[in-house]
Amino acid sequence: MKTVLKMGASAAFCLGALAHPACAEDNIVKxxxxxxxxxxxxxxxxxxxxxxxxxxxxxxxxxGIKVGGKTYKLEMVKRDDRTDIATAIAATQELxxxxxxxxxxxxxxxxxxxxxAKITQPAKVIHFAGNSTLAKIxxxxxxxxxxxxxxxxxxxxxxFQRSGSTARGVLTLLEPLLGYKPKKSVMIVGxxxxxxxxxxxxxxxxKAEGQDVPDIIFYPxxxxxxxxxxxxxxxxxxxxxxxxxxxxxxxxALPQALELGAAKSYFLFGVDPGIWKEKALTADVPVAMSxxxxxxxxxxxxxxxxxxxxxxxxxxxHGVTSSVSLLYHDYVHFLxxxxxxxxxxxxxxxxxxxxxxxxxxxxxxxxTFNPTHQVTHATEVCAAAPGGDISCSMQxxxxxxxxx
Amino acid sequence: MSExxxxxxKHPTHSVAPALRSLVPVLVVLTxxxxxxxxxxxNRFLSLAISAGINVIALYGLSVLFxxxxxxxxGHAALVGVGAYTAAILARDFGVGFWLAxxxxxxxxxxxxxxxxxxxxxxxGHHFVIMTFAFGQLLAIVLTNGGDYTGAATGLDxxxxxxxxxxxxxxxxxxxxxxxAFVAVAAVASWAIINSSYGRTLRAIRENxxxxxxxxxxxxxxxxxxxxxxxxxxxxxxVLLANFLGHISPTxxxxxxxxxLALMVMIGGARLITGPLAGGILVAFxxxxxxxxxxxxxxxxxxxLIAVILLLPDxxxxxxxxxxxxxxxxxxxxxxxxxxGVVSNPSEARR
Numbered sequence: 001m002k003t004v005l006k007m008g009a010s011a012a013f014c015l016g017a018l019a020h021p022a023c024a025e026d027n028i029v030k031x032x033x034x035x036x037x038x039x040x041x042x043x044x045x046x047x048x049x050x051x052x053x054x055x056x057x058x059x060x061x062x063x064g065i066k067v068g069g070k071t072y073k074l075e076m077v078k079r080d081d082r083t084d085i086a087t088a089i090a091a092t093q094e095l096x097x098x099x100x101x102x103x104x105x106x107x108x109x110x111x112x113x114x115x116x117a118k119i120t121q122p123a124k125v126i127h128f129a130g131n132s133t134l135a136k137i138x139x140x141x142x143x144x145x146x147x148x149x150x151x152x153x154x155x156x157x158x159x160f161q162r163s164g165s166t167a168r169g170v171l172t173l174l175e176p177l178l179g180y181k182p183k184k185s186v187m188i189v190g191x192x193x194x195x196x197x198x199x200x201x202x203x204x205x206x207k208a209e210g211q212d213v214p215d216i217i218f219y220p221x222x223x224x225x226x227x228x229x230x231x232x233x234x235x236x237x238x239x240x241x242x243x244x245x246x247x248x249x250x251x252x253a254l255p256q257a258l259e260l261g262a263a264k265s266y267f268l269f270g271v272d273p274g275i276w277k278e279k280a281l282t283a284d285v286p287v288a289m290s291x292x293x294x295x296x297x298x299x300x301x302x303x304x305x306x307x308x309x310x311x312x313x314x315x316x317x318h319g320v321t322s323s324v325s326l327l328y329h330d331y332v333h334f335l336x337x338x339x340x341x342x343x344x345x346x347x348x349x350x351x352x353x354x355x356x357x358x359x360x361x362x363x364x365x366x367x368t369f370n371p372t373h374q375v376t377h378a379t380e381v382c383a384a385a386p387g388g389d390i391s392c393s394m395q396x397x398x399x400x401x402x403x404x
Numbered sequence: 405m406s407e408x409x410x411x412x413x414k415h416p417t418h419s420v421a422p423a424l425r426s427l428v429p430v431l432v433v434l435t436x437x438x439x440x441x442x443x444x445x446x447n448r449f450l451s452l453a454i455s456a457g458i459n460v461i462a463l464y465g466l467s468v469l470f471x472x473x474x475x476x477x478x479g480h481a482a483l484v485g486v487g488a489y490t491a492a493i494l495a496r497d498f499g500v501g502f503w504l505a506x507x508x509x510x511x512x513x514x515x516x517x518x519x520x521x522x523x524x525x526x527x528x529g530h531h532f533v534i535m536t537f538a539f540g541q542l543l544a545i546v547l548t549n550g551g552d553y554t555g556a557a558t559g560l561d562x563x564x565x566x567x568x569x570x571x572x573x574x575x576x577x578x579x580x581x582x583x584x585a586f587v588a589v590a591a592v593a594s595w596a597i598i599n600s601s602y603g604r605t606l607r608a609i610r611e612n613x614x615x616x617x618x619x620x621x622x623x624x625x626x627x628x629x630x631x632x633x634x635x636x637x638x639x640x641x642x643v644l645l646a647n648f649l650g651h652i653s654p655t656x657x658x659x660x661x662x663x664x665l666a667l668m669v670m671i672g673g674a675r676l677i678t679g680p681l682a683g684g685i686l687v688a689f690x691x692x693x694x695x696x697x698x699x700x701x702x703x704x705x706x707x708x709l710i711a712v713i714l715l716l717p718d719x720x721x722x723x724x725x726x727x728x729x730x731x732x733x734x735x736x737x738x739x740x741x742x743x744x745g746v747v748s749n750p751s752e753a754r755r
Contacts, residue, residue, distance in 0.1 A: 038699070040698075082698050086451075086452065090455070091448065093448055094451070096447075098446050111651060111655070118651060122574075133558060136558060195557070196548070
């Protein structure tokens, strides 16, 4: 009788244990994503969960991660910030304090990320964001152990690197198409946090390449009629007009620029050749494009095709900024490798591992974080000839920032 | 009909007791709201509730301006921004903490309101709305191009914790309770203004500016005064917002947030003391409860606004109150009619 009772009790315990969610969740590691899946930033926003989700699926399909002798599966917990800072903060509070994620990815909006970091960093949650503007806060003091941003990582190259690669690539690809060496450039830039930050570096990068840049013309965000800005640019008789950020506005501005004949050639920042082809865009002058960081429509990166085939097969839409997903996808794999190397999910040991790993990603075979938690990799630039042929090349970043 | 006024256009009562009755529902609701942490809500809820509460404080100021004086500001978020940036700059440059920043930021926002108010209020109606909207846009441009001083488009970080009697208010529940307390103070302050002679003066201006002027009321000075008062509320709201988010940037105080504030006060009802509270909570939680994306939210808000303007010009709460009153009056009349009918029915009496 006693044996029967013992067996019954054991069975009840096991059934109860199976029913308890904690038992099922013991081997699951949660990764949070905060992104604009709706609202004005949706174009870049949807790439973030798409990139992280693909990486999570790839890792789980390969058997998960082995940490401290135990195998874990990853789970992505995503929250839509609705391009609203109050919702982004609420989502971060929920992911950090209620869901208790081990790491968080996002957001793609600079000031949201900074506010989110005020929650993730005191909670010691590893935080990846693809905002090059983070350079303003990632200093040797802030990232040191005990520093206020010790667990924050920038998964986009420093802006002098990205601007340097891009400027060199644009000039190199446009020169043969123009038939002469371009000398004068005008920049047309969106006047918001990202635009202001990026343009200052790109201006220096163009100057470092020997360009005469007589003006940076700022347009208010959400501009649809670019004619006043283009007329001003045309009066300066530039060889190249550089539409520096963002891709959606650039596609609105380009047809107006072509109609006005504002320049002898153009550069569209963050517009993928895939969009150029899908929209059947044409121009009677050479047009350069750059991708952040690798193009999906046409690429010189050997790993890009396989990545984007899997990315679009998973249901992600073809977008101007689809390639931005790579600022997140590679770092889920990178983080998984760091956890395996650290043999623990301890945030301090994870940071140590992240700083010591040379990760083989899609973007680069040698992804590393520098001492201020910023990554370095090449940027792809392409150019469409007036006939429609597109050529691309990966441009390595300069070793040092140009002296102003 | 607003608090402090009586039916049939009679002179407003000066008795405190009837006026106090209008404050009781708000205080009861706020007490219940303060008890919410006992139910162990999610941190997402608390975070959204804090954001909503911070908006409600600004809305109480806007209700004095719009509800009592009849002036609609479409640049009110900019005054919140002045408060937020004042707190951030004071903390960064002078190490000024939260509690000292509060009065300074409130004063700064009030001064900005006066600066904008003096030229703006020379024009009336729609022109004023456009001028306040322009002020909001202008402030965003100034902040965006303010270089290192304003942090340019990147914005500013808030430095330093918020402490109250030695307790760190960085904890979400504590900050929530603090914001609820500030909302209660804002509601009481707004109620006190509404039920003061100053409030009655403002309502006189709202109802008939020329008549008010003919009675010796300095209309211009009082309108600017109302704008300044609303600036004080906005400044306090800004300090709370900056400390809650930990980072502020110009886009948070541009045209869209101002439109949302105006929307909240119109939907909730600007003339009732419960209106700002209802509007703030409704607009903050509606997308969350109905899982609406921003486009759907804007459509719903737009429809709500049209419905409120056409059907409930005093706002949702006033509309609900009127509906309830109507139902009760109808029922009581019906009961009275039936009772009278029983007594006066001769056949019944004969039985």
